[in-house]
Amino acid sequence: MKSDHSHDIGAKSWLASANDAGTPFPLQNLPFGVFRRAGTNEAFRGGVALGDQVIDLAALSEAGVFSGLAADAARACAQPALNAFFDMGKHAWRALRHALFALFGSGGPQDAAKRCLVPQASVEYGLPARIGDxxxxxxxxxxxxxxxxxxxxxxxxxxxxxxxxxxxxxxxxxxxxxxxxxxxxxxxxxxxxxxxxxxxxxxxxxxxxxxxxxxxxxxxxxxxxxxxxxxxxxxxxxxxxxxxxxxxxxxxxxxxxxxxxxxxxxxxxxxxxxxxxxxxxxxxxxxxxxxxxxxxxxxxxxxxxxxxxxxxxxxxxxxxxxxxxxxxxxxxxxxxxxxxxxxxxxxxxxxxxxxxxxxxxxxxxxxxxxxxxxxxxxxxxxxxxxxxxxxxxxxxxxxxxxxxxxxxxxxxxxxxxxxxxxxxxxxxxxxxxxxxx
Amino acid sequence: MKSDHSHDIGAKSWLASANDAGTPFPLQNLPFGVFRRAGTNEAFRGGVALGDQVIDLAALSEAGVFSGLAADAARACAQPALNAFFDMGKHAWRALRHALFALFGSGGPQDAAKRCLVPQASVEYGLPARIGDxxxxxxxxxxxxxxxxxxxxxxxxxxxxxxxxxxxxxxxxxxxxxxxxxxxxxxxxxxxxxxxxxxxxxxxxxxxxxxxxxxxxxxxxxxxxxxxxxxxxxxxxxxxxxxxxxxxxxxxxxxxxxxxxxxxxxxxxxxxxxxxxxxxxxxxxxxxxxxxxxxxxxxxxxxxxxxxxxxxxxxxxxxxxxxxxxxxxxxxxxxxxxxxxxxxxxxxxxxxxxxxxxxxxxxxxxxxxxxxxxxxxxxxxxxxxxxxxxxxxxxxxxxxxxxxxxxxxxxxxxxxxxxxxxxxxxxxxxxxxxxxx
Incomplete structure (x- = not known):
């Protein structure tokens, strides 16, 4: 993939911690993992790191803010391992990346998205996938x-x-x-x-x-x-x-x-x-x-x-x-x-x-x-x-x-x-x- | 395990093919696998080979002929992989072996058991367990x-x-x-x-x-x-x-x-x-x-x-x-x-x-x-x-x-x-x- 707008250095998030100079997780990153709130029996589900928060993809999928391939991809991420999402291939990965970039970018609608954020300080992580080999x-x-x-x-x-x-x-x-x-x-x-x-x-x-x-x-x-x-x-x-x-x-x-x-x-x-x-x-x-x-x-x-x-x-x-x-x-x-x-x-x-x-x-x-x-x-x-x-x-x-x-x-x-x-x-x-x- | 009654050379089954001289699967063997009827979309489930038949452990569990640990073990075998059964340990493995030995032995009750038999010639096999490593x-x-x-x-x-x-x-x-x-x-x-x-x-x-x-x-x-x-x-x-x-x-x-x-x-x-x-x-x-x-x-x-x-x-x-x-x-x-x-x-x-x-x-x-x-x-x-x-x-x-x-x-x-x-x-x-x- 060549560089696209999701790599723009000028792009900022309405989430302030994503714009901090020291954060590993600015809007241009959007890495995937699996998490739950620490000390709970919640199901593990997919998340994306942004600033000091985790974007809860199960909650986001539930909220219904995405459509089309991005929505299908977010739904696959609601599971306790990301294998099904991985298996969807690069178009799905990219569709979800771009949808997240738009939703959490400075012009994005904040109400539903805010309710899908969980502080990284409060979570524990699971292995991101069932590793077969x-x-x-x-x-x-x-x-x-x-x-x-x-x-x-x-x-x-x-x-x-x-x-x-x-x-x-x-x-x-x-x-x-x-x-x-x-x-x-x-x-x-x-x-x-x-x-x-x-x-x-x-x-x-x-x-x-x-x-x-x-x-x-x-x-x-x-x-x-x-x-x-x-x-x-x-x-x-x-x-x-x-x-x-x-x-x-x-x-x-x-x-x-x-x-x-x-x-x-x-x-x-x-x-x-x-x-x-x-x-x-x-x-x-x-x-x-x-x-x-x-x-x-x-x-x-x-x-x-x-x-x-x-x-x-x-x-x-x-x-x-x-x-x-x-x-x-x-x-x-x-x-x-x-x-x-x-x-x-x-x-x-x-x-x-x-x-x-x-x-x-x-x-x-x-x-x-x-x-x-x-x-x-x-x-x-x-x-x-x-x-x-x-x-x-x-x-x-x-x-x-x-x-x-x-x-x-x-x-x-x-x-x-x-x-x-x-x-x-x-x-x-x-x-x-x-x-x- | 020392040899017990389930190894008696004199033990016969009411299933004639289990008593054939050439069969690899007499009553004393009772090996475990996973199978379904070939060419169907049936769920794979646990089975035991006896003569030229497969004992369908899901059907047997459903029929309710066992009690106690043997029943629990048969229920665990109703799944498409035997990991949960394996994890129950040797007492469960042995309880199910002995219950099968009794049920299919010459004095055993035949009606319910007969309905749980599937000819080996008609089945296809699955991997017996989810192999982690x-x-x-x-x-x-x-x-x-x-x-x-x-x-x-x-x-x-x-x-x-x-x-x-x-x-x-x-x-x-x-x-x-x-x-x-x-x-x-x-x-x-x-x-x-x-x-x-x-x-x-x-x-x-x-x-x-x-x-x-x-x-x-x-x-x-x-x-x-x-x-x-x-x-x-x-x-x-x-x-x-x-x-x-x-x-x-x-x-x-x-x-x-x-x-x-x-x-x-x-x-x-x-x-x-x-x-x-x-x-x-x-x-x-x-x-x-x-x-x-x-x-x-x-x-x-x-x-x-x-x-x-x-x-x-x-x-x-x-x-x-x-x-x-x-x-x-x-x-x-x-x-x-x-x-x-x-x-x-x-x-x-x-x-x-x-x-x-x-x-x-x-x-x-x-x-x-x-x-x-x-x-x-x-x-x-x-x-x-x-x-x-x-x-x-x-x-x-x-x-x-x-x-x-x-x-x-x-x-x-x-x-x-x-x-x-x-x-x-x-x-x-x-x-x-x-x-x-």
């Missing part, structure tokens, strides 16, 4: 190079990396939302030089900064999605923390890949920023001339023009000491999704090339997002050189890996001259002590 | 050794194999039932000696003979399941074909494991044989004295006494020539699940040791089941020595790997002196030609 990719060449340097000093990135967006299946049951308390996992580790593994609490607990990609429209089993139309199948993106137990991972992952080192938890931010909202922040995607060019099924002219997304990302750490001393979280790194070696469209096209069917609500993880410079790394193992170069925090503490009580706080936003700044909100989750024996 | 294990040391010998002549089985039941996450969306037509996948392969991959239809399409394990009762995230009680969480088993594209697999699997080489299809047999029905066919599980003994969290005295299951398994191949000449499928191999290096209980305990939550209806694959001798191999790649020793079929054809039109037919059964022979029925699926251009 979760696939985690491996698409940052800087991450791949950093990891290989640490783990195999004489090695190179695996030869398939430059030819395909490598991926593996992840675990759905343990996916949670920002606010999740993650118990430190236990498992088998083989110490360097040992011949017998031991088992106990993970000693190298890490996060991975990723984007979560929600599939909007799926494909029939046996029919691949061409790269040129692949993005029509993507609804939008959120922030994803791919928790990783590095000691468990090192011992278990040969030959079948990571399993328990990842499956204990994955944390998502509650709001999905739509591909429509992200349109102005597209940028060209190129492959270094000395690298292999993508095979035809992963190649398209549109990709080169605008296949990458300049999504700025940041990870911060808040320890118990930060909380005690009322210090803000310490920023660990900042990078952009535009550095990724493979694009969203290529991930979708590759995922389906062998006939695997995607379904509405499926989740893809982008893989760790690390940029070219050292302070752009998306995981502690990279930032601390596998623990050899601990980070010094303003609290006087150091960190090689995560300690109990640590909260990992991810945030993301887009900005570009002539366009509004839109945000993803926050993805925050905290480590609980292990339970063993 | 699918995990595929790697637990046959004979399979592991066979594969390593073929792919890395100087290599050894990875060192973690003897310490843990290695596993990886599989794909849920493409799981189908016996009768599935599987389109030959396409994808990237790197030919030996080449420096650039090509993409196209798989040239080394294979099956893997496995058992599918349905989780009955899950565990909360962060809480592991002890090995001693792990089997209480297992509802039962079916036959599973883990289709594998060997050329795609070889190129994509480093470092994150198999992905598109597996995710295009997985085929299940429709009937789940319960752990209760399998009780008489338990056998001792031992670890060779020279091998590492399991770590405490994978170890229990009960395992050594009866941790293994003597489930006989067979794979046969039916080509288009077999069908043209009305020949029966050609048996490719026969083995038993008792050879497996790791048990069901160990798989469940290991899966949860890091805190990963299992949910009712989750599916585990046992991993390829190969026995110690050459003709007990559970995949073509082993039987044909990676294609170097093609199989000769009675049709005059040879097979290195699967050809279009080939049907893979898996079957399984248990037998033991003094007990009935119970079967799993059939898992049959056929290869369709690739779509590529």
């Amino acid at each position: 979760y696939t985690d990719f491996y698409t940052s060449i800087d991450h791949a190079r950093n990891i290989v340097k640490l783990l195999r000093p004489d090695g190179a990135v695996s030869p398939n990396f430059q030819w395909m967006p490598v991926a593996y299946h992840g675990r759905v049951s343990s996916i949670g939302l920002s606010g999740q308390k993650v118990r430190r996992p236990c498992g088998q580790r083989m110490a360097a030089g040992a011949h017998v593994p031991d088992v106990g609490p993970c000693e190298r607990l890490d996060y991975e900064l990723e984007l979560g990609i929600f599939i909007g429209v799926g494909n029939p089993q046996g029919e691949r999605i061409p790269v040129a139309s692949a993005e029509d199948h993507v609804f939008g993106l959120c922030l994803l923390n791919d928790w990783s137990a590095r000691d468990i991972q090192a011992w278990e992952s040969t030959p079948l890949g990571p399993f328990l080192a990842k499956s204990f938890a994955t944390t998502l931010s509650p709001w999905i920023v739509t591909m429509d909202a992200l349109a102005p922040y597209r940028t060209s995607w190129t492959r270094p001339a000395e690298d292999p060019q993508p095979l035809p099924y992963l190649s398209s002219a549109v990709l080169e023009e605008s296949g990458a997304l300049d999504i700025r990302l940041e990870v911060a750490l808040e320890t118990a000491m930060h909380r005690r001393d009322a210090l803000p979280p310490t920023r660990l790194s900042r990078t952009s999704f535009r550095h990724q070696y493979w694009t969203l469209a290529q991930m979708v096209a590759h995922h389906t090339v062998a006939g695997c069917n995607l379904r509405s609500g499926d989740l893809l993880g982008s893989g760790t997002i690390s940029g070219p410079s050292r302070d752009e790394a998306g995981a502690l193992i990279e930032l601390t050189q596998a623990g050899h170069a601990p980070i010094h925090l303003p609290t006087g503490e150091t960190r090689a890996f995560l300690e109990d009580g640590d909260a990992v706080v991810m945030s993301g936003w887009c900005e570009r001259p002539g366009y509004a700044r839109i945000g993803f909100g926050e993805n925050r989750a905290q480590v609980l002590p292990a339970k063993w024996d | 699918y995990t595929d294990f790697y637990t046959s040391i004979d399979h592991a050794r066979n594969i390593v010998k073929l792919l890395r002549p100087d290599g050894a089985v990875s060192p973690n194999f003897q310490w843990m039941p290695v596993a990886y996450h599989g794909r849920v969306s493409s799981i189908g039932l016996s009768g599935q037509k599987v389109r030959r996948p396409c994808g990237q392969r790197m030919a030996a000696g080449a420096h650039v991959p090509d993409v196209g239809p798989c040239e080394r399409l294979d099956y893997e003979l496995e058992l599918g394990i349905f989780i009955g009762v899950g565990n909360p995230q962060g809480e592991r399941i002890p090995v001693a009680s792990a089997e209480d969480h297992v509802f039962g088993l079916c036959l599973l074909n883990d289709w594998s594209a060997r050329d795609i697999q070889a190129w994509e699997s480093t470092p994150l494991g198999p992905f598109l080489a597996k995710s295009f299809a997985t085929t299940l047999s429709p009937w789940i044989v319960t752990m209760d029905a399998l009780a008489p066919y338990r056998t001792s599980w031992t670890r060779p004295a020279e091998d590492p003994q399991p770590l405490p969290y994978l170890s229990s005295a009960v395992l050594e006494e009866s941790g293994a299951l003597d489930i006989r398994l067979e794979v046969a191949l039916e080509t288009a020539m077999h069908r043209r000449d009305a020949l029966p499928p050609t048996r490719l191999s026969r083995t038993s699940f008792r050879h497996q290096y790791w048990t069901l209980a160990q798989m469940v305990a290991h899966h949860t040791v890091a805190g990963c939550n299992l949910r009712s209806g989750d599916l585990l694959g046992s991993g390829t089941i190969s026995g110690p001798s050459r003709d007990e191999a559970g995949a073509l790649i082993e039987l044909t020595q990676a294609g170097h020793a093609p199989i000769h079929l009675p049709t005059g054809e040879t097979r290195a790997f699967l050809e279009d039109g080939d049907a893979v037919v898996m079957s399984g059964w248990c037998e033991r002196p003094g007990y009935a022979r119970i079967g799993f029925g059939e898992n049959r699926a056929q290869v369709l030609p690739a779509k590529w251009d």
Whole structure:
């Protein structure tokens, strides 16, 4: 989607908090999630973030202010998961976006709309969709190079990396939302030089900064999605923390890949920023001339023009000491999704090339997002050189890996001259002590 | 569960076909599935196989012939997926088994029960549960050794194999039932000696003979399941074909494991044989004295006494020539699940040791089941020595790997002196030609 009037930087809302300079959720954003009033037994239903409010789509649908496709879309959003809405496809997504933009824009009628607002401070979130399958990719060449340097000093990135967006299946049951308390996992580790593994609490607990990609429209089993139309199948993106137990991972992952080192938890931010909202922040995607060019099924002219997304990302750490001393979280790194070696469209096209069917609500993880410079790394193992170069925090503490009580706080936003700044909100989750024996 | 009266070899049903010598579904079996009359829009509901009939559990529940826990269990089975029934736990599973055994046993009242029978020949099956996650294990040391010998002549089985039941996450969306037509996948392969991959239809399409394990009762995230009680969480088993594209697999699997080489299809047999029905066919599980003994969290005295299951398994191949000449499928191999290096209980305990939550209806694959001798191999790649020793079929054809039109037919059964022979029925699926251009 090219930029349209719903991206106008001059557009304001009659809802004052949507016009605040610092809000991640101005009128140009309109991200989707699922919520209810906290502490109630209300049904979860779809909502859209605007300023410091949630637009209750069930209430809005009930109020009957929309007509046509936008009304049908709002009705689909009244359910406790957005799968049916996703499945309606991009025309429905766009119709609802434009209807919301008009209703909450400064000239819009306020009476009915006001009654559909719920303060974000008073809600709790649900997973935005029933996630049928979760696939985690491996698409940052800087991450791949950093990891290989640490783990195999004489090695190179695996030869398939430059030819395909490598991926593996992840675990759905343990996916949670920002606010999740993650118990430190236990498992088998083989110490360097040992011949017998031991088992106990993970000693190298890490996060991975990723984007979560929600599939909007799926494909029939046996029919691949061409790269040129692949993005029509993507609804939008959120922030994803791919928790990783590095000691468990090192011992278990040969030959079948990571399993328990990842499956204990994955944390998502509650709001999905739509591909429509992200349109102005597209940028060209190129492959270094000395690298292999993508095979035809992963190649398209549109990709080169605008296949990458300049999504700025940041990870911060808040320890118990930060909380005690009322210090803000310490920023660990900042990078952009535009550095990724493979694009969203290529991930979708590759995922389906062998006939695997995607379904509405499926989740893809982008893989760790690390940029070219050292302070752009998306995981502690990279930032601390596998623990050899601990980070010094303003609290006087150091960190090689995560300690109990640590909260990992991810945030993301887009900005570009002539366009509004839109945000993803926050993805925050905290480590609980292990339970063993 | 020790053997009880529901395993009595002398027990007969008033339904004659349940007493036929050849039936996989005598009164002692009573496997669960989901079905409806073929070609109708009826709701899918739970059923139990008996002789050549399906006991319609929705109709039975409606008829009100059971009381107490068995009635509650039958009511839970009236739904289009058995997750709620699974979640009731082993007392409910057993209560329903015993009530069915009494109702359909030779002394049972026949009038109401007869009205709840539907001929198997007239039904179609649904997936027995909403599968939240699918995990595929790697637990046959004979399979592991066979594969390593073929792919890395100087290599050894990875060192973690003897310490843990290695596993990886599989794909849920493409799981189908016996009768599935599987389109030959396409994808990237790197030919030996080449420096650039090509993409196209798989040239080394294979099956893997496995058992599918349905989780009955899950565990909360962060809480592991002890090995001693792990089997209480297992509802039962079916036959599973883990289709594998060997050329795609070889190129994509480093470092994150198999992905598109597996995710295009997985085929299940429709009937789940319960752990209760399998009780008489338990056998001792031992670890060779020279091998590492399991770590405490994978170890229990009960395992050594009866941790293994003597489930006989067979794979046969039916080509288009077999069908043209009305020949029966050609048996490719026969083995038993008792050879497996790791048990069901160990798989469940290991899966949860890091805190990963299992949910009712989750599916585990046992991993390829190969026995110690050459003709007990559970995949073509082993039987044909990676294609170097093609199989000769009675049709005059040879097979290195699967050809279009080939049907893979898996079957399984248990037998033991003094007990009935119970079967799993059939898992049959056929290869369709690739779509590529």
